[in-house]
Amino acid sequence: MDKVILELAKRDVTGKAVKRLRAEGQIPAVIHDHGKESIVVMAPYSEIHKVYLQAGKHHPVSLKADGHSYTALIKHATFDPKKNRLTHVVFNAVNANQPVTAEIPVHVVYDEGNDASPAERAGLIVLHQLEAVEVEALPGDLPDVLTFNGEKLVEVGDHATVADLVIPAGVTLKTELEHALATVFEPSALAAANDAAGGDADDTDATTEETEEAGGEGGVKTSESDAAAEGQKDEKKA
Numbered sequence: 001m002d003k004v005i006l007e008l009a010k011r012d013v014t015g016k017a018v019k020r021l022r023a024e025g026q027i028p029a030v031i032h033d034h035g036k037e038s039i040v041v042m043a044p045y046s047e048i049h050k051v052y053l054q055a056g057k058h059h060p061v062s063l064k065a066d067g068h069s070y071t072a073l074i075k076h077a078t079f080d081p082k083k084n085r086l087t088h089v090v091f092n093a094v095n096a097n098q099p100v101t102a103e104i105p106v107h108v109v110y111d112e113g114n115d116a117s118p119a120e121r122a123g124l125i126v127l128h129q130l131e132a133v134e135v136e137a138l139p140g141d142l143p144d145v146l147t148f149n150g151e152k153l154v155e156v157g158d159h160a161t162v163a164d165l166v167i168p169a170g171v172t173l174k175t176e177l178e179h180a181l182a183t184v185f186e187p188s189a190l191a192a193a194n195d196a197a198g199g200d201a202d203d204t205d206a207t208t209e210e211t212e213e214a215g216g217e218g219g220v221k222t223s224e225s226d227a228a229a230e231g232q233k234d235e236k237k238a
Contacts, residue, residue, distance in 0.1 A: 005064070008031075008063060009042055011042040027087065029041050029090070041066070052074060057102065057103065058104050058142050072093045077090075101135065104133055106148070109149060122154075124187065127182065129181060133173060137172065141171060148181055
């Protein structure tokens, strides 16, 4: 991916007053810089949202704010639960020469010409049990995605694990290798499991949302958290 760059303006407005900024099309943000005093900043919605879509929580972002430059990862991105609009972003400045931890999305790939696993093509169901894995690498070596070959999913009981992921040089897996990524099930067995669970089971595996405090330094753990309460917590700390 090309270098992701974002210029932020320093802001004086904090707390509940940031509602006015949002009404004016500005999104409040915070930069945490290796234990130094946090910097409260803002950027136009279109620009900061574009950066979030490009970088996610695993691709380094080159920030410029108040005359300083930072290499950072997005630690939290908060969304309005009703409008699904970005409302607040927390950046963690990182050292380009020191390893960081991040959660990298996991994608399944197939042989050329296929858009599903052999199991799915035969009418079976594949449940994906892990959407991201934790890795450690230099910021510039963090991959945008990790993949595994879905062609190995053929019969009921077949599964892919973290060990099946293709890991580029310079990247160390932190998630256990035995952790399942995807498993093949018989549709009738899955239906029975749904009935036994009172209809709570689903064909898709829900990603556990983790909430981190806005402060602190060190490795960046990039887990999704779109709850509006998180943004309010960050703003109070700002």
